[in-house]
Amino acid sequence: MQAAKVGDSLSEFEVVPDIPDDVDMPAAQRQIEGKAADADVLNNLAMAEAAMGELPQAISRLFAALRIDPSHTRVLNNLGVMAYEQGKLEDALQFLQTAFDIEEVLGEHEATTNNHLGVVLSAMGKLDEGMEKFMRAGTGDMAQFEAFYNLGRAYVEHGKPDLGIEHL
Numbered sequence: 001m002q003a004a005k006v007g008d009s010l011s012e013f014e015v016v017p018d019i020p021d022d023v024d025m026p027a028a029q030r031q032i033e034g035k036a037a038d039a040d041v042l043n044n045l046a047m048a049e050a051a052m053g054e055l056p057q058a059i060s061r062l063f064a065a066l067r068i069d070p071s072h073t074r075v076l077n078n079l080g081v082m083a084y085e086q087g088k089l090e091d092a093l094q095f096l097q098t099a100f101d102i103e104e105v106l107g108e109h110e111a112t113t114n115n116h117l118g119v120v121l122s123a124m125g126k127l128d129e130g131m132e133k134f135m136r137a138g139t140g141d142m143a144q145f146e147a148f149y150n151l152g153r154a155y156v157e158h159g160k161p162d163l164g165i166e167h168l
Contacts, residue, residue: 039069073099084120092120111137122154130154
């Protein structure tokens with residue numbers, strides 16, 4: 001059986017949107033946002049490098065972004081995806097679980113993090129945990145179609161085709 005995949009294209013990576021210039025922020029918040037913006041720029045450059053097949057440079061740039069902002073969940077997500085795509089499931093799980101834990105503390109759960117965790121956990125044979133993450137990714141304001149597809153695919157690949165078809 002082939003393991004479920006997060007995806008084969010750059011669309012699986014998260015590029016950070018720009019912050020509008022007209023937002024009025026206190027000086028301390030601007031400094032924090034400035035650091036986050038630096039990490040965002042590095043993240044976005046890394047995604048461009050990854051798209052061009054320059055993975056070592058992309059990974060290096062993502063780690064530089066983490067040195068600026070260790071709690072940058074999109075950077076952690078992207079590192080998790082890259083580790084998964086290289087077959088480094090334990091590393092992928094560590095990056096994604098860290099992103100999840102940060103989101104938990106902030107009360108800001110991202111469907112993408114749950115979906116990626118579901119894929120990695122399923123690939124590791126931890127089907128129940130993976131299913132929980134897929135279901136969590138498929139609920140709320142940020143529900144993702146991809147999470148339902150991955151949930152269905154995981155059911156099929158783990159010998160539960162009837163349940164899988166319900167989600168495909």
